[in-house]
Amino acid sequence: MKHISQYCDKVKQFSFNEKIVVVLYSVFTIFLQWLPKNPINTHLLFNDLRKQGIKFTRRGSQTIIHWVENQVPLIISIKRDSSDALVFRQIFMEKEYQPIVDLFLRKNIPLKTMIDAGANIGLASLYICNAFPMAKIFALEPNKGTFERLVNNIEMNRIDLIHAENKGLWSCDTFLAGDRSFRDKKDWSFRLKESRSGSKNNFQVKGISTLLKEYHWDGIDFLKIDIEGGEDAVFQSIQTVEEWINKVKVIAVEIHDEFNCRQRIMEILATYNFEIFTVKDLTIAFNKNLI
Numbered sequence: 001m002k003h004i005s006q007y008c009d010k011v012k013q014f015s016f017n018e019k020i021v022v023v024l025y026s027v028f029t030i031f032l033q034w035l036p037k038n039p040i041n042t043h044l045l046f047n048d049l050r051k052q053g054i055k056f057t058r059r060g061s062q063t064i065i066h067w068v069e070n071q072v073p074l075i076i077s078i079k080r081d082s083s084d085a086l087v088f089r090q091i092f093m094e095k096e097y098q099p100i101v102d103l104f105l106r107k108n109i110p111l112k113t114m115i116d117a118g119a120n121i122g123l124a125s126l127y128i129c130n131a132f133p134m135a136k137i138f139a140l141e142p143n144k145g146t147f148e149r150l151v152n153n154i155e156m157n158r159i160d161l162i163h164a165e166n167k168g169l170w171s172c173d174t175f176l177a178g179d180r181s182f183r184d185k186k187d188w189s190f191r192l193k194e195s196r197s198g199s200k201n202n203f204q205v206k207g208i209s210t211l212l213k214e215y216h217w218d219g220i221d222f223l224k225i226d227i228e229g230g231e232d233a234v235f236q237s238i239q240t241v242e243e244w245i246n247k248v249k250v251i252a253v254e255i256h257d258e259f260n261c262r263q264r265i266m267e268i269l270a271t272y273n274f275e276i277f278t279v280k281d282l283t284i285a286f287n288k289n290l291i
Contacts, residue, residue: 037186038085039080039081041083041086042078042080044085045089046063049065061079062077063077063078064077065077065088070130070131074157075153075156076092076123076126076156077152077156078121078149079149082186087121091124092127096281097128097282099284100224101128104221104222107286109221109291111131111221111222112132112134112135112136112221113135113136113137113219113222114137114222115169115208116224117140117168117169117223117224117226118141118225118226118227119140119164120141121141122149122151122153122162122164124226125137125139125154133161134161135161135221136161137161138211138215139154139162139165140206141164141166141168142168142178143178150164167203167204168192168203169206169207169211169225169227169234170205170230170233170234171207172240173206173207174205176193176203177193177203178192178203179191190228191228192205193229194233208234208243208244209240219249222249222252223252224252225251226254229256229258231253231254231255231259231265232256232260232261235264235268245268245272246272248287248290249290250287251284251286252283252285253283254281254282255283262283265283273287
């Protein structure tokens with residue numbers, strides 16, 4: 001009763017007709033909070049695609065989007081009941097990684113190698129590949145369901161230079177537990193963590209030094225890290241970081257402040273002569289010794 005009384009006090013300044021509108025809005029807002037967000041986000045994306053004249057077709061639980069980037073047609077599959085719509089909007093409509101493309105073009109440096117850690121369904125890899133068609137990209141995604149959609153997007157576009165691996169990035173080579181409780185609990189918030197509670201550690205991860213050896217690369221032109229807090233582990237040990245950081249030209253990392261690692265990562269990058277700038281959620285750093 002107390003809450004009802006407080007609500008009545010809030011709306012008493014309105015006329016009867018206005019009160020009806022306010023009450024209906026309040027009820028609708030409460031109801032909306034209980035609705036699953038994935039279909040809503042996908043619906044909003046489809047509305048925006050229609051406005052732009054972008055074609056898309058339904059295929060089972062997936063939707064195929066016929067996108068054109070730099071006059072190059074791309075076929076992109078997203079799962080409707082997932083966070084894929086948000087990822088698509090972020091990468092292709094909001095151009096999250098365009099600052100990386102602009103940086104390489106401005107410096108007149110070819111982007112030949114990329115590690116996409118936390119590749120999700122492969123859209124960042126596709127975006128970079130579109131801008132630099134000769135780039136060799138290794139896309140790492142530990143979540144099996146998301147990884148399958150990543151592979152599907154690569155195969156539909158017949159891109160031979162993107163190699164997908166069902167594993168994650170960490171400070172060392174090990175196996176970790178999966179965690180679906182982070183942030184909004186959607187697919188794009190899936191993370192890996194060290195487990196002390198006896199959980200199954202069945203997700204393989206590799207360190208950057210190991211990847212360089214496996215790929216037979218002398219260095220990495222672009223290292224993208226979006227691993228939902230795993231960046232804390234990647235930059236945890238100076239000794240480990242020293243093994244690879246001087247071999248990287250450009251790093252883009254999404255730092256998740258829940259893990260209190262922003263200052264440490266920024267200090268490490270500055271120590272190794274990286275120039276740092278931020279664009280929205282991305283911390284971008286380029287190695288002044290190499291660029």
